[in-house]
Amino acid sequence: MSLADFFTPIDLKKITPKNGYYTSQLGDKIEHYSVDFPSMEEKVDIAIIGVLDDRNAVNNAGCALGPDYVREKLYQLNEGSYNTHIVDLGNIARGETVVDTYYALKTVVEELVKKDILPVIIGGGQDLTYAQYLGYENLEQKVDLLVIDSHFDLEEDTHPESIETTSTSYLNKVFLHNPNYLFNFSNMGYQTYFASQDSLRVMEKLYFDVHRLGELTQNIAVAEPIIRNANILSFDMGAIRSSDAAASGNAKPNGFYGEEACQICRYAGFSDKLTSVGFYEFNPAYDNNGQTAMLLSQMIWYFIDGFYNRKKDFPLNPKSQYLIYKTSLKHEDHELVFVKSKKSDRWWMQVPYPTGGSKNERFHLVPCRYEDYRTAVSGEMPDLWWRTYQKLN
Numbered sequence: 001m002s003l004a005d006f007f008t009p010i011d012l013k014k015i016t017p018k019n020g021y022y023t024s025q026l027g028d029k030i031e032h033y034s035v036d037f038p039s040m041e042e043k044v045d046i047a048i049i050g051v052l053d054d055r056n057a058v059n060n061a062g063c064a065l066g067p068d069y070v071r072e073k074l075y076q077l078n079e080g081s082y083n084t085h086i087v088d089l090g091n092i093a094r095g096e097t098v099v100d101t102y103y104a105l106k107t108v109v110e111e112l113v114k115k116d117i118l119p120v121i122i123g124g125g126q127d128l129t130y131a132q133y134l135g136y137e138n139l140e141q142k143v144d145l146l147v148i149d150s151h152f153d154l155e156e157d158t159h160p161e162s163i164e165t166t167s168t169s170y171l172n173k174v175f176l177h178n179p180n181y182l183f184n185f186s187n188m189g190y191q192t193y194f195a196s197q198d199s200l201r202v203m204e205k206l207y208f209d210v211h212r213l214g215e216l217t218q219n220i221a222v223a224e225p226i227i228r229n230a231n232i233l234s235f236d237m238g239a240i241r242s243s244d245a246a247a248s249g250n251a252k253p254n255g256f257y258g259e260e261a262c263q264i265c266r267y268a269g270f271s272d273k274l275t276s277v278g279f280y281e282f283n284p285a286y287d288n289n290g291q292t293a294m295l296l297s298q299m300i301w302y303f304i305d306g307f308y309n310r311k312k313d314f315p316l317n318p319k320s321q322y323l324i325y326k327t328s329l330k331h332e333d334h335e336l337v338f339v340k341s342k343k344s345d346r347w348w349m350q351v352p353y354p355t356g357g358s359k360n361e362r363f364h365l366v367p368c369r370y371e372d373y374r375t376a377v378s379g380e381m382p383d384l385w386w387r388t389y390q391k392l393n
């Protein structure tokens with residue numbers, strides 16, 4: 001089966017300006033599926049995918065129409081100071097059942113990641129994150145999932161097997177999926193009044209990383225190592241404040257500012273580890289003058305900009321490009337080891353595997369901040385080190 005079998009072409013008449021595109025604009029640079037399916041034989045770095053399914057998007061019917069509205073704005077943005085190799089594969093049409101749509105997206109993500117092509121998914125409901133995650137099932141690697149959302153999309157039910165996969169419950173399916181290849185889950189931007197204490201206890205018990213909106217807003221640099229740790233990113237547009245992005249049936253007055261959303265996306269593009277990203281829940285029915293479509297197109301532009309400015313400093317090779325720092329704790333003989341990249345000034349911590357925990361490696365590298373190193377220098381154990389060590393056991 002060819003990838004082309006999963007896609008329907010874009011109707012360029014609906015999204016192209018009357019006078020066409022300037023040669024500097026992405027609409028002239030991106031090879032798109034409007035007549036012929038793009039060739040995947042030549043160099044391709046990024047593939048844009050629309051998914052036209054919102055059947056399980058709770059309180060947000062209409063978001064399936066979002067992808068072409070985003071394309072209309074994205075194609076009019078200018079290419080940055082690099083040569084892009086981007087294809088737009090068109091849209092995955094709504095399957096006969098939601099499961100059919102999930103299967104199509106899972107297969108496409110898996111094939112693209114295998115080819116070292118990064119899929120940029122424009123949904124559709126955020127339940128599609130589950131299909132995005134399933135794309136890694138056969139890749140034989142543990143993955144880290146990061147979700148940008150004001151809620152934890154978990155249903156607290158005594159019978160988890162009966163929970164439907166929706167935009168408010170898909171994490172149940174991710175957490176309970178067998179085989180389990182999820183190493184870490186992170187949430188950025190949750191708002192405490194939307195999170196039950198039971199769900200917070202679940203996150204703590206599983207040593208997952210959850211970060212309140214208040215920790216990050218107006219201090220977005222704190223988010224960089226959290227983002228750098230992810231293989232998969234899912235961005236709910238409802239996590240952005242409604243004054244900046246009103247186009248969602250679940251828009252809220254509080255959330256990230258538009259500039260912060262763009263910075264998050266640039267950090268994500270900049271991360272060597274990230275291999276897929278999805279933007280979900282954008283609903284053109286609520287969009288005033290195309291404002292949210294423009295913001296989302298700018299977020300994707302910043303992601304692309306970050307991607308083409310990657311430093312390729314992970315994995316840590318060659319060693320001559322890194323500085324090693326060793327510290328000792330006050331009350332223990334244990335030594336903490338930190339690594340700093342000369343290329344980007346970014347930091348990692350070495351967290352040792354338990355005896356017999358890994359046949360090939362002695363330690364796990366986790367992205368961190370300079371402040372974590374300062375904490376260790378003062379003789380204290382960084383919380384990130386401890387949580388990571390618990391997950392390795």
